[in-house]
Structure formats: structure tokens, C-alpha cells
Amino acid sequence: MTRQSFDFSGKVAVVTGAASGIGRATVRAFAAAGAMVVAADRSARVHDAVSGLGQALAIEMDAGDEADVEHLVAAACHRFGGLDIFYANAGIAGGTAGVLDASAALWAEVLRVNLIGPALAIKHAAPRIVERGAGAILCTASVAGIRSGAGGTPYSSSKAGVISLVQTAAQQLSGSGVRVNAICPGLIETGMTERAFDYARERGKEDQLGRLNPLRRAGAPEEIASVALFLASDAASYINGQAIAVDGGLSSSHPVTRQAFGRAAF
Template sequence: MQVRFAGKTIIVTGAGSGIGRATARAFAAEGGQVVAADLSDAVEETVAGLDNAIALRIDAGDEGDIQRLVAAACDHFGGLDVFHANAGISGGADGIFDSSVELWTEVLRVNLIGPFLAIKHAAPRIVERGGGAILCTASVAGLRSGAGGPAYSASKAGVINLVQTAAQQLATSNVRVNAICPGLIETGMTQRAFDYAREVGKQDKLGQLNPLRRAGVPEEIASVALFLASDEASYVNGQAWAVDGGLSSSHPVTRQMFGKTAF
């Protein structure tokens, strides 16, 4: 078994379920000292049974909470090596003309300002350790239209550009910044769709638009996250990696037009 993160301290936000939980546990399994963070009490379940992990309840889009999170990791484990800014919300599927400014503001606060705060406050501490990695969970919805609601898609496109910009601004620091772009993954965010498909006997339709003809699981995203955070990816920087079964090679969609739907 690989132990790529022995002696390394890793923060994972959105670690109460789904991709965050799978990633936090995977880091711990490979020797990492993990700080699992989430707004939900479920984050305690993520670290249950792990000797090298602690849980904190925080709001990933609040600057004070992110500062507290980074300080706690450094105080408890002696420093910081990796930050996975994974927390996010969907914002629903309403179109541009049906959604509110309030919804857009909240989606951008959590999904885009959250990763900005992670980079802002984690990077200086990672530099103190001689370098490391920052990962941001984006989405294939941020690569082009057709894979999510407008607010969500715009926020994830922002994450991809943020990662590219941060990689440039952290030049010579030995801190790499990359984004992971999941496709359809069974998580708390998508659970209703999965449950409904199973209820009506259409579970075989889940993920049918990608060449693998299936949905993914959180552990498949976690595997990529661990690679990008490890020394094995030492020359990967400022990139957005799609992990989507090939969906983003085409993004086939039904186009919604103003006032009507085109088929």
C-alpha cells in the first residue's frame, strides 16, 4: 500500500459526505494528517475511527472560518501541506430568467469565494513548509454549458480560471494549484436524482450521455485528488482535470431557448 502523505497535513472542506468524505479518508489511509471540515455535523462521521484526523465545523465561504480552519490545522499538526477546497452547493436547476440574485450570490459565495479564501489563506502556510498543493473541486459544468444550472456552471467556470490565475501568481513558490472537474457522481448533491431513477427503474439511464455509460462514485474522484496532491504530479500545475467518463468530450444536451425548448 502506498503511503504518499506520511507527515503531511491536509485540509478537506465539504468533507461531511460524498467526494469530500471519500477524499479525506483516502488521504488518511495514505498516512496524511487530515483536517476534515464541513458545515454539517456529519463531518464527525467522516473522521470516526481515524487516528490521524480531526473534524471542524466551518462555513467554507466565510473568511473568518477559513482563517480559523487553517490556524487549527497548523496548531494541531504543525503546518499545512495540502488544501482541497471541495465544498460546494448546486443552486438548483432554474434557468437564468427564473433564478434570483440572492441564489446567485449564495452559490458564488460558497463555490467561488470559498476556493479564493482557501488559496488566499492556505498558500502562505504551505509555502512555509517548502511547497505543496492546492486542489479546487470545479465541475465539467464549468468547462462548457450543458452540465448544470447557470449559477452553478458560472461558479465552477470561475473556479477553473481562479486556479489558472493562482498558479501564475504563485510562480516560484513551489505551490501547485489544480482543479478537478467531476462529471455525474453519486453524492449528497445528486442523491435525489439517483434515488428517483432507481425508484422508477431507470437507474441504467444514469450517466448514459458519457462514453462509459455510467455514473461515477466519490472514490474515483478521490483517487485523482490524491494523485494531483502528491509528488507524482509534481509537474502538473494550473490545470482543470475532467473526471467524467468522457462526458466533456462532447457535452450532448437538449438546448433551452428563450421562451421555448428546442428538441
């Protein structure tokens, strides 16, 4: 099923982290499917994400700030008359620090954006979606949240928290008509991974990106956007409280290890 087969006419969708990568691709995919879209990001580039689109609004905000999230939801409802879909996609990498290296300040910032941000999105979006009768909330987790080996410790922990969050929220929203699911991307070319992709291209090694997954390639933001549209659509009406890996098969066996002491044993 292609994303062009989805019809979101009359629906209002909010996407955070929309200035680039997965967020930008999802904004444009929702718009192409007929939705009224609110693109949000702390970068001013978010305005470019809605360039040329019809019923679309760009808002600069901090996804981990409650006042900003509350204002974002209110602005979407004021502009378009309600809310049907919220995709809490914004996130930060926080580097590759391990459990012995990461500072308390780094932990706090990564958790604020990556985990508290989606929690705030659910808190403020769910009641407005209920007013429409039913709808969907999506959160970007990561294969790094499924098991060790795909990210720094604060990042991986925050994404594991997102997976737990959608499970808990789905239960607590029982009977409301609001479905809550997570997408767990693998290696995707986004603003977060831009340096790695550029580095590989400069050295003529782009074909090595993603070679650890069974498809042996990196993914494109549009491939995540397609899954987001599916999960937000009526075609996914019985999918709730799930974390869907979109990673080329990487999470079937993370083939990377890091040890704090001694040498890794293979």
C-alpha cells in the same frame, strides 16, 4: 496507479465539504495514505467522516466565510504543525435555474460558497504551505464549468470561475512551490446528487444514470478521491494551473441544451 501507492506520511491535508460524497471519500483516502487530515463541513456529519481514523480532526465551518476559513487553516497548523495540502471541495448546487430565472440572492449564495470559498482557501492556505517549502491546493470545479449543458446557470458560472481561479492563482504563486489545480467531476453520487440517484433507484432505472457519457455510467466519489491524491502527490509535480475532467468522457460533448425562447433545434 492506485491510491494505495501514494505515501502522504508526515503530510497535513485539509478537505472541505467532507461530510459526504467526494469530500468524505477524499478524507478517508488521504488518511489511508498516511496523511494527518482535517475534515471540514458545515454539517455535523463531518465528525462521522473521521470516525475510526488515526490522526484526524473534524471542524464544523462555512467554507464561504473568511473568518471560518482562516480559523480552519490555523486549527490545522496548530493541531498538526503545518499544512501541505488544501482541497477546497465544498459546494452547493443552487438548483437548475436558468439565466432568466435565477434571483440575485441565489447568484450571491452560489458564488459565495462555490467561488469565493476556494479563493479564500487559496488566500489563507498558500502562505502556510509555503512555510513547508512546497505543496498543493485543489479545488472542485465541474464539467458544468467547462461548457453549457451540465448544470444550472449560477452553478455552471461559479464552476467556470473556479477554473479561471486556479489558472490565475497558479500564475500569481509562481516560484512559491505551491501548485493549484482543479478537478472537474461529471455525474458522481454525492449529497448534491443524492435525490437523483434515489429517484432512479426507486423506479428501477439506476442503469440510466450517466448514460450520456461514453462509459455509460455514473462515477463514484472514490474515483474523484483517487485523482485528488494523484494531483496532491509528487507524481503530479509538473501539473499546475490545470482543470482535470473526471467525467467518463461527458465533457467531450455535452449532449444537453436548454433555450430561454422557442424550441431547441436538433
